[in-house]
Amino acid sequence: MQLTFTDSPLDHAGLKRSDPDWIADQMADPAAKAVLFAGGDLALDERGDPMIVPARRTRLLPLKPPGLVFLGLQNGAPWFAGALQRGVAEKGPDFRITAMQAEPALACVFGRARSLLQWHGRRKHCSNCGAENALADGGAKLVCPSCGTEHFPRVDPSVIMLCWSGEKCVLGRQASWPQGMYATLAGFMEPGETIEQACARETMEEIHRPVLSATYVASQPWPFPSTLMIGLTAEIEPGDLIPDDDLEDARWFTRDEVRALYDSELARWAPKHFSISRLLIERWLAGEV
Ligand SMILES: [Zn+2]
CATH class of the missing domain: 3.90.79 (Nucleoside Triphosphate Pyrophosphohydrolase)
Structure with missing residues (x-):
């Protein structure tokens, strides 16, 4: 895939x-x-x-x-x-x-x-002085002709993690998603933290569970508008989940429950090859964590 x-x-x-x-x-x-x-x-x-x-x-x-x-x-x-x-x-x-x-x-x-x-x-305009930026490097950067500031295309790193414990994993959903859709947790990295720290912080914020260990799996450029998804699996402490305000729900799933979830209309909304969330879920289903 x-x-x-x-x-x-x-x-x-x-x-x-x-x-x-x-x-x-x-x-x-x-x-x-x-x-x-x-x-x-x-x-x-x-x-x-x-x-x-x-x-x-x-x-x-x-x-x-x-x-x-x-x-x-x-x-x-x-x-x-x-x-x-x-x-x-x-x-x-x-x-x-x-x-x-x-x-x-x-x-x-x-x-x-x-x-x-x-x-x-x-x-279009320099964020330092407000002058109109000039194209450079074919568009790979912008240079302000007034103050000389160079502006580089923004990439926003984000951690996305399949959290698991024992034989279950955690998936969450946002209210705006299609009915019944659940996916891995994710959030933007903050200045001053490592990928592992961002994974632990986001997991604590989103479901209030501590991460025991995190393993990098893969990354994916995500042009909406310009995120770099950094995919991990994270073993977390078992226990009750308290979903954060931006999640409508988060819950523990068995492998059979996850298979049932993705063996449905939802599979067309999120085909296997399209998102790193799905890749992390498929790996977990196959026992690769
Ligand atoms: Zn400027």
């Missing part, structure tokens, strides 16, 4: 992209493609497919600032991304659906594009 967004074919060309002439050459390359967004979702072409066009053709299209951003090279062929002005093209389905249905390499390209474009959409 290859986790979505984790097997990117893109070479970010970090040693070359600071050269504006090199970026211009990539944009002029006949093989260069650009994926275009309408808001947070992909734009659709006339046939209803994701709008992927030759990068050179985007000169004629009304793009939001800063225009095209460079994503990387796939087997030497450049990829770019741009956000269309509102109303120019039809929006595709919710980005989660698009990413679930895309072939794995393309889902990675779409995910990196979404994270970068969402960041650019919120960083």
